[in-house]
Amino acid sequence: MSGVRPIAAHRPKPGKDSPPATGHRRRLRYRGKNPRRFAEKYKEHDPARYAATIAKVIAAGKTPAGSHRPIMVAEILEVLAPRPGEVAIDCTLGYGGHAEAILPRLQPGGRLLGLDADPIELPKTEARLRSLGFDPGMFVAHRTNFAGLPQALAHAGIDGADIILADLGVSSMQLDDPTRGFSVKHDGPLDLRMNPQRGQPASVFLEKIHPDKLVRLLLENADEPHAATLAPALAGKLLPGTGSLAAAIRAALPRVDTEAAELSVRRVFQALRIAVNDEFSALDTFLRHLPSCLRPGGRVAILTFHSGEDRRVKKAFAAGLRDGSYSNVAEEVIRPTAAERRSNPRSTSAKLRWARRALCSS
Ligand SMILES: C[S@@+](CC[C@H](N)C(=O)[O-])C[C@H]1O[C@@H](n2cnc3c(N)ncnc32)[C@H](O)[C@@H]1O
Numbered sequence: 001m002s003g004v005r006p007i008a009a010h011r012p013k014p015g016k017d018s019p020p021a022t023g024h025r026r027r028l029r030y031r032g033k034n035p036r037r038f039a040e041k042y043k044e045h046d047p048a049r050y051a052a053t054i055a056k057v058i059a060a061g062k063t064p065a066g067s068h069r070p071i072m073v074a075e076i077l078e079v080l081a082p083r084p085g086e087v088a089i090d091c092t093l094g095y096g097g098h099a100e101a102i103l104p105r106l107q108p109g110g111r112l113l114g115l116d117a118d119p120i121e122l123p124k125t126e127a128r129l130r131s132l133g134f135d136p137g138m139f140v141a142h143r144t145n146f147a148g149l150p151q152a153l154a155h156a157g158i159d160g161a162d163i164i165l166a167d168l169g170v171s172s173m174q175l176d177d178p179t180r181g182f183s184v185k186h187d188g189p190l191d192l193r194m195n196p197q198r199g200q201p202a203s204v205f206l207e208k209i210h211p212d213k214l215v216r217l218l219l220e221n222a223d224e225p226h227a228a229t230l231a232p233a234l235a236g237k238l239l240p241g242t243g244s245l246a247a248a249i250r251a252a253l254p255r256v257d258t259e260a261a262e263l264s265v266r267r268v269f270q271a272l273r274i275a276v277n278d279e280f281s282a283l284d285t286f287l288r289h290l291p292s293c294l295r296p297g298g299r300v301a302i303l304t305f306h307s308g309e310d311r312r313v314k315k316a317f318a319a320g321l322r323d324g325s326y327s328n329v330a331e332e333v334i335r336p337t338a339a340e341r342r343s344n345p346r347s348t349s350a351k352l353r354w355a356r357r358a359l360c361s362s
Contacts, residue, residue: 068094068171069346070101071303072334075336076352077105079299079352080165085110086110087111087295088102088103088106088112088164089152089293092168098165103129103134111139112134113161115144117194117195117277119195125141142155145282147282149289160295162297164290164298164301166303168279168304169309172346180192180196182273189242190245193276199276202273203240207237211232211236212231214227218230221274222267222268222270223307224267224268225264229253233251242269249261249264279309283313287316296358296360297359299354300355303350303352304353314333317353326358328356329354335352
């Protein structure tokens, strides 16, 4: 061997820019004192490690990034009254907040099937609930649309449920993540799909729709008062991002004051979200199948967030009471307490309705 030392392959010193040997990834850097963007809020994304930060965010009336605060938990537990040994279906598992409250009350011997259409969040929630000790004997997650509830029950070998819960709409994880396209506040692709592997993103939907159809859709899905002005300004246009859609809505309403224009922005997003996810038709199908999926005496609770949803639930429950499928239904809608609305502003528009399956029906 010559005395010349072989040149060592370049190995950067562990430091600022090198990946640590453990495979641990450095967190994203942010400008300024506090992280503002969803992906940068690394403490909020790790609640087990940063409990004090999470408590501060919640105390400020906000929802920690990457999580969801379940709404009207006490009221839902009261109307569903879960008991040991029972079978529960959470049709909108989301972050699993309601499921986490229901699951211990089903023990010993009970189980909960959690459904959700979202293939991105569902595995995270399944892992989160497993880490809390809910094993596959107690809890199973299944990615599906709740319109297929009878098939989901058959798939899980369940012949009827004692408890069914649906908490409609989107989760905070979906809403706050700009890459999903639900966020009015942060720019991202105009997608708005709960399952991005199905259907078409809102940008494509908008580019193809006729203005007359968009007027009807804005009225039906969001009671938008400026539907006739907005539809020609938006239909057939290429608006690839949430920011470009919001800007086009504001530009189409130059004489509307800022606060009212922002409400229109929210309503247009809601109307498009309902359309691209076919939410009303999924809800109608679900409501039709509900009685046959409940055991005699079984309870169902549904949380809605706008009049289009609540009207459908109210009508279906009233029809079920008349035809004897249900023995009792909520006479009045139940609203979150003032304290909950203050501490979690996302609960403000929530309405809870419940029904009980008749012990024997015609
Ligand atoms: C408001 S969040 C539920 C939050 C949940 N209750 C919790 O405590 O974390 C609504 C969830 O329902 C899901 N979802 C909405 N429509 C659905 C449908 N038709 N079928 C299945 N899941 C649906 C969404 O993907 C979202 O995760």
